[in-house]
Amino acid sequence: MLSKKTKYAFHALTYLGKYKDKGAILIQEISEKHGISHKFLENILLELKKAGFLGSKKGKGGGYYLIKEPNEIPLSRIIRLLDGPIALLPCVSLNYYEPCEECENQAQCGLNRVMIRVRDETLKILEMKTLQDILENE
Amino acid sequence: MLSKKTKYAFHALTYLGKYKDKGAILIQEISEKHGISHKFLENILLELKKAGFLGSKKGKGGGYYLIKEPNEIPLSRIIRLLDGPIALLPCVSLNYYEPCEECENQAQCGLNRVMIRVRDETLKILEMKTLQDILENE
DNA sequence: CATTAAGCCTATATATTTTGTAGGTTTTGT
DNA sequence: ACAAAACCTACAAAATATATAGGCTTAATG
Numbered sequence: 276m277l278s279k280k281t282k283y284a285f286h287a288l289t290y291l292g293k294y295k296d297k298g299a300i301l302i303q304e305i306s307e308k309h310g311i312s313h314k315f316l317e318n319i320l321l322e323l324k325k326a327g328f329l330g331s332k333k334g335k336g337g338g339y340y341l342i343k344e345p346n347e348i349p350l351s352r353i354i355r356l357l358d359g360p361i362a363l364l365p366c367v368s369l370n371y372y373e374p375c376e377e378c379e380n381q382a383q384c385g386l387n388r389v390m391i392r393v394r395d396e397t398l399k400i401l402e403m404k405t406l407q408d409i410l411e412n413e
Numbered sequence: 414m415l416s417k418k419t420k421y422a423f424h425a426l427t428y429l430g431k432y433k434d435k436g437a438i439l440i441q442e443i444s445e446k447h448g449i450s451h452k453f454l455e456n457i458l459l460e461l462k463k464a465g466f467l468g469s470k471k472g473k474g475g476g477y478y479l480i481k482e483p484n485e486i487p488l489s490r491i492i493r494l495l496d497g498p499i500a501l502l503p504c505v506s507l508n509y510y511e512p513c514e515e516c517e518n519q520a521q522c523g524l525n526r527v528m529i530r531v532r533d534e535t536l537k538i539l540e541m542k543t544l545q546d547i548l549e550n551e
Numbered sequence: 552c553a554t555t556a557a558g559c560c561t562a563t564a565t566a567t568t569t570t571g572t573a574g575g576t577t578t579t580g581t
Numbered sequence: 582a583c584a585a586a587a588c589c590t591a592c593a594a595a596a597t598a599t600a601t602a603g604g605c606t607t608a609a610t611g
Contacts, residue, residue: 310515312599360414388550455588470579473585
């Protein structure tokens with residue numbers, strides 16, 4: 276399941292996408308609209324900024340704004356940024372690969388192959404669908 | 414990601430499937446072969462038993478054994494039993510449905526639809542693939 | 552140029568979940 | 582009767598997720 280962090284990130288991005296013509300938007304505005312703790316959201320927005328999705332302006336009249344087009348933000352990237360791996364096993368993760376500690380031999384692990392399929396089907400969707408699609412559905 | 418519990422369950426089931434002609438198999442045998450804590454595995458096997466996958470025999474010469482054919486044990490059921498929902502959001506879970514607390518209106522939640530697709534594609538695989546497939550791959 | 556309102560940053564606190572342990576009870580073969 | 586095994590419930594420890602605190606930096610404005 277997606278963490279709250281990731282869900283909050285989607286809410287914030289959606290909000291910023293919806294009002295992207297209004298310029299910089301306050302953390303506080305988003306946190307109040309969605310009932311998210313201000314400080315928690317602050318951390319999330321900062322991560323999104325560092326990852327290159329958001330820009331910000333400090334000081335009075337400051338706030339956050341999207342610096343990518345919504346159709347350039349695949350859902351997969353947001354999930355990976357905030358939640359980590361999308362795959363169900365570390366040994367089939369593309370971005371967070373590690374061998375499974377319990378598995379003496381990954382090549383002959385029966386689960387491995389199935390989980391590669393699950394990963395691929397999941398990614399087909401999450402890499403194709405973007406913030407744009409979310410915005411259109413709301 | 415799958416929890417250790419679920420991974421251990423798969424290891425145990427695979428082991429029991431592999432040696433299903435040998436009758437009851439000790440917890441200890443499985444736990445030693447896979448480096449799993451005896452007591453932790455005990456709890457897992459008990460759950461698998463209560464869910465109808467395993468049988469057991471108490472007392473001397475006792476142990477656990479499969480009571481379903483490996484091809485009657487879809488991976489989805491094991492994951493759900495030990496890990497809970499397969500879906501990425503509670504509001505799209507078939508077996509563990511709850512409305513998302515942050516979402517005022519699920520019908521017009523943009524994520525909802527995408528996550529239904531992810532769930533469906535994932536389930537296509539995890540309901541079709543069974544312990545049998547795992548055994549064949551090892 | 553002082554004040555104020557905003558984001559930035561790092562550390563810490565709290566809550567929840569996962570993982571593992573303890574210890575006694577029941578059952579069964581010998 | 583004894584020993585070996587699963588059964589059961591509760592608890593402990595560790596890890597992770599969620600949330601908070603508090604000072605720092607930046608920028609607009611009267």
